[in-house]
Amino acid sequence: MRRLLEIALTGLVAIQLHPLRSLVSFVAVLVVLVPFLVGVALAQGLEADAETSARLGADLYVKGSQFGRPGPLPLKAVDAVRDIRGVTAVVPRIVGAVVLGKEAVHAVLVGLPREHFPEWANGVEGELPFRGQRPGPHELVLGTTLARRLGLKVGDMIPPFYHNNRRGDRISRVVGIFAADAPSWQSNLILTTFETAAAIFDQEKLATDLLVWCRQGYEDTVSRTIARELSFPSPVGEGIVRLRVTAREDLLALLPRSLLHREGIFTLHFVLAFVVGILVLLVTSGVGLAERRREVGILKATGWQTDEVLLRHLAESFALSLSAACAALLLAWAWLRLFGGYGIASFFLAGAETSPDFAVPFRLTPIPALLAFVLAFVIVLTGTLYSAWRAAAVPPREAMR
Amino acid sequence: MFLETQSLCKFYRAGTRDEVRALDDISVGVERGEVLVVVGPSGSGKTTLLALLGALERPTRGHIFFEGRDLGECSDVALARVRRRMGFIFQDFSLIPDLSAGENITYPLIPRGVPRAERWRRAEELLSRFGLGGKLTARARELSGGEQQRVAVARALAGEPEVVLADEPTSNLDPVTGQGLLDLLRELNAGGTTLILSSHDPAVISLAGRVCELEGGKLRARPNQ
Amino acid sequence: MESRGIRLLVVLLLLVAGATAVLVREGRAQDQRQAHAEDFHRLTGGVGFGPALDLSGCAFGFDPRLDGTCAEDFGPVPGGACFCPRHAGSVFFYPPLPGEEGAHASPP
Numbered sequence: 001m002r003r004l005l006e007i008a009l010t011g012l013v014a015i016q017l018h019p020l021r022s023l024v025s026f027v028a029v030l031v032v033l034v035p036f037l038v039g040v041a042l043a044q045g046l047e048a049d050a051e052t053s054a055r056l057g058a059d060l061y062v063k064g065s066q067f068g069r070p071g072p073l074p075l076k077a078v079d080a081v082r083d084i085r086g087v088t089a090v091v092p093r094i095v096g097a098v099v100l101g102k103e104a105v106h107a108v109l110v111g112l113p114r115e116h117f118p119e120w121a122n123g124v125e126g127e128l129p130f131r132g133q134r135p136g137p138h139e140l141v142l143g144t145t146l147a148r149r150l151g152l153k154v155g156d157m158i159p160p161f162y163h164n165n166r167r168g169d170r171i172s173r174v175v176g177i178f179a180a181d182a183p184s185w186q187s188n189l190i191l192t193t194f195e196t197a198a199a200i201f202d203q204e205k206l207a208t209d210l211l212v213w214c215r216q217g218y219e220d221t222v223s224r225t226i227a228r229e230l231s232f233p234s235p236v237g238e239g240i241v242r243l244r245v246t247a248r249e250d251l252l253a254l255l256p257r258s259l260l261h262r263e264g265i266f267t268l269h270f271v272l273a274f275v276v277g278i279l280v281l282l283v284t285s286g287v288g289l290a291e292r293r294r295e296v297g298i299l300k301a302t303g304w305q306t307d308e309v310l311l312r313h314l315a316e317s318f319a320l321s322l323s324a325a326c327a328a329l330l331l332a333w334a335w336l337r338l339f340g341g342y343g344i345a346s347f348f349l350a351g352a353e354t355s356p357d358f359a360v361p362f363r364l365t366p367i368p369a370l371l372a373f374v375l376a377f378v379i380v381l382t383g384t385l386y387s388a389w390r391a392a393a394v395p396p397r398e399a400m401r
Numbered sequence: 402m403f404l405e406t407q408s409l410c411k412f413y414r415a416g417t418r419d420e421v422r423a424l425d426d427i428s429v430g431v432e433r434g435e436v437l438v439v440v441g442p443s444g445s446g447k448t449t450l451l452a453l454l455g456a457l458e459r460p461t462r463g464h465i466f467f468e469g470r471d472l473g474e475c476s477d478v479a480l481a482r483v484r485r486r487m488g489f490i491f492q493d494f495s496l497i498p499d500l501s502a503g504e505n506i507t508y509p510l511i512p513r514g515v516p517r518a519e520r521w522r523r524a525e526e527l528l529s530r531f532g533l534g535g536k537l538t539a540r541a542r543e544l545s546g547g548e549q550q551r552v553a554v555a556r557a558l559a560g561e562p563e564v565v566l567a568d569e570p571t572s573n574l575d576p577v578t579g580q581g582l583l584d585l586l587r588e589l590n591a592g593g594t595t596l597i598l599s600s601h602d603p604a605v606i607s608l609a610g611r612v613c614e615l616e617g618g619k620l621r622a623r624p625n626q
Numbered sequence: 627m628e629s630r631g632i633r634l635l636v637v638l639l640l641l642v643a644g645a646t647a648v649l650v651r652e653g654r655a656q657d658q659r660q661a662h663a664e665d666f667h668r669l670t671g672g673v674g675f676g677p678a679l680d681l682s683g684c685a686f687g688f689d690p691r692l693d694g695t696c697a698e699d700f701g702p703v704p705g706g707a708c709f710c711p712r713h714a715g716s717v718f719f720y721p722p723l724p725g726e727e728g729a730h731a732s733p734p
Contacts, residue, residue, distance in 0.1 A: 002514075003511065003512065003514045006511050006517070007511055007512065009631035009632070009635070010508065010511065010631060011631075012630075012631040012632075012634040012635055012638070013500075013504070013630050013631040013634070015634060016499075016630055016634065017497070017499040017500065018499075046677055048656075049663060049674070050674075050675045050676070052660065052663045052664070052667065053663075053667055053672055053673070053674050053675050053689075054672070054675065056663070056664055056667035056668065056672060057667055057671060057672020057673075057691070058671055058672055061672075061691040063691075063692070069693075070692065070693050070694070091671060093671050095673065095681075095689075095692055096681075097680065097681040097682060097685075106680040106681070106682035107680060108673070108680050108681050108688065110670050110671075110673055112669075112670070112671060116671070117669065118668070118669075121665045121668075121669055122661055122662060122665045123661075123662035123663075123664075123665035123666050123669075124665070124669070128669070141669075145679075178666065179662050181658065181659050181662050182662040182663065182665070182666040183662075183663050183666050183667075183674055184674070184679060185666075185673055185674025185679060185688070185689075186666055186674075187679050188679050188680040189670070189673065191669060191670060208692070209691070209692070211671040211672070244694070246690070246691050246694065246723060250723055250724060251675060251690065251691065251723075253724075254675075254690065254720040254721065254723070255720070291498075294495075295497050298495050298496075298497055299508065299509075300481070300484075301455070301457050301484065301489060301491075301495070302484070302489070302508065302509035302556065302560075303481055303484045303485035303509050303512055303513060303560065304481065304509070304512050305477060305478050305481040305512065306477050306481075307478075308481075308512050319634065319635075319638055322638060322641075322642065323637070323638050323641050325645075326638075326641035326642050326644065326645035327641060329645040329648060329649075330641070330644055330645060330648060333648045333652070337652075348677055349677050349678070349679055350677060350678040350679065350683060350684070350687055351678055351679035351680045351682070351683070352679055359659070363652065363656070364648060364649060364652045365649070365652075365653075366649055369645065369649060395457060395458045395459050396457045396458075396484075397452045397457040397458040398458065400457075400495060
């Protein structure tokens with residue numbers, strides 16, 4: 001055993017004997033692995049956040065439907081849904097798109113009834129919109145990207161940024177800003193009261209969706225009842241609005257399918273990267289090949305067996321790939337954690353800037369790290385072991401020649 | 402016979418128009434403890450004969466017997482075990498250039514299972530004996546030709562071989578160091594080590610119990626010196 | 627010296643330790659992030675699911691609860707489908723919600 005360990009140790013020395021070759025192999029592995037780990041981590045982080053969003057959201061989401069497209073709902077639907085057996089709470093919500101400032105920053109405006117807000121939240125710096133009625137400007141909680149792009153901080157006033165024909169105060173005040181490590185969807189979000197959202201969009205007595213909570217086990221019945229039995233006259237006075245329901249389970253069911261798709265895309269990407277990596281290493285294994293071949297010949301001439309020579313190269317490949325995989329993991333972590341996914345987050349998150357000012361969602365877990373090591377090992381091994389075996393399989397003098 | 406060849410042939414590019422007959426029908430034997438010196442002009446096949454005797458190459462035809470075992474029928478593992486009982490001094494030194502002198506000497510001892518401390522003790526002792534006491538950690542590529550030659554000799558002797566095969570062992574050494582090596586070889590032989598040497602050096606030839614002369618790949622016996 | 631191998635072994639072990647520390651640290655960092663995520667979704671009623679940060683290009687990519695399908699998704703085309711660049715350019719792709727592929731008749 002000690003003898004085998006000592007032979008393996010000479011494999012570590014071999015890394016230093018051929019620094020250029022080792023460096024090229026190391027860099028080739030990093031080039032393949034770092035984007036792989038970053039991509040997997042981002043996709044897993046996003047997926048985990050999506051799962052959290054589905055689990056922490058309402059049991060059912062009800063929205064209007066006209067011509068097969070989503071549309072608003074009249075607020076009287078709230079009472080109709082609340083009356084269904086098994087429903088415990090119904091909250092109307094407005095979710096809409098607004099464009100702000102000279103730079104035309106796209107934002108998502110979410111309005112919920114005042115009483116829905118707690119008094120205080122961990123994930124918000126500053127305050128939440130006031131729960132009760134009080135005169136004064138509209139109260140907004142902004143996402144981090146939005147606040148930075150518009151140059152706003154807590155307490156700042158925002159001049160009127162929307163048009164409608166109603167009277168009243170149109171000044172808004174920033175009461176809070178979401179924490180940077182809240183889910184990334186906060187980055188361009190404006191959270192406000194239902195009334196403010198209705199005023200901004202100039203849509204009275206309408207909601208874009210209803211959040212419905214049910215007693216346990218009633219979700220299916222409530223969902224069916226809403227879809228089959230409820231419809232309302234269209235807000236424009238012609239036709240009817242039917243209701244569509246999205247259950248939490250419908251959302252959660254998307255995740256494994258997205259996972260499969262992601263696996264497919266990654267397989268495609270990394271089969272290509274893998275092939276390129278191996279080709280690069282086969283080319284680079286030509287660097288100093290004659291020298292390595294001669295080295296194998298010398299070792300064999302001085303009493304090394306073929307399997308001992310191969311063990312030495314196996315140890316060399318193992319150490320090189322383990323160090324490359326660990327370095328790739330550290331680099332991927334640094335890229336995502338310290339540099340906030342600079343340059344790559346925008347590939348995974350539509351609407352993210354090159355340097356996002358929110359914590360990009362990512363999860364570095366042991367399985368992709370292990371997979372990275374296996375990939376690295378296969379790549380490095382392909383570049384080293386075959387040439388070593390060829391040199392070790394011939395008589396020593398031939399290898400030394 | 403301790404080491405013996407029978408009708409040994411080594412042809413390069415065999416069967417082509419460019420065939421080179423490095424050795425042709427060589428039959429020679431060495432008894433344990435004997436000193437055999439192979440002489441002959443350049444290109445006569447001395448190096449090839451030593452490589453075949455050292456199990457570093459396979460013959461095109463014929464047989465090599467080591468303690469009666471035909472090396473042509475030995476497995477890779479068995480051949481490695483035979484090589485561990487031999488020490489080979491190459492004419493071109495054949496050191497691993499980026500390893501230190503000490504590592505070059507100790508590496509062959511690792512598969513033999515020699516403990517680390519003992520490996521380095523032997524390396525230090527041999528290098529000191531050849532006047533290279535301070536060069537233990539120097540890289541082989543940084544050494545002069547003569548120094549490399551001495552490291553190569555030290556490597557061959559570190560494994561305490563039963564037979565030493567040396568291809569022109571004194572060719573790169575100054576007369577004093579060369580004489581030191583010959584004294585050491587004589588001492589080894591006195592302890593029972595078999596020596597097979599190739600050389601033009603009369604001082605080396607003077608060690609011989611028997612001299613074989615090669616010419617054009619064929620063996621010509623010479624009267625004992 | 628053979629100690630070169632031992633030095634490299636130490637470097638290798640440090641790298642492995644660093645990578646392990648990162649994995650452990652990230653496992654713990656998720657707890658803080660989870661607390662903020664809970665707050666966010668409690669406040670908004672659950673907003674955001676897909677790989678888009680606003681509604682400008684594809685509401686479906688932002689959250690399929692707002693729009694159960696993407697009008698920009700076409701398929702099949704030879705070799706696959708023509709995906710909406712706002713959500714399928716990402717590796718995080720998910721199909722439309724069941725029953726949301728377009729207009730559908732009222733349930734009986």
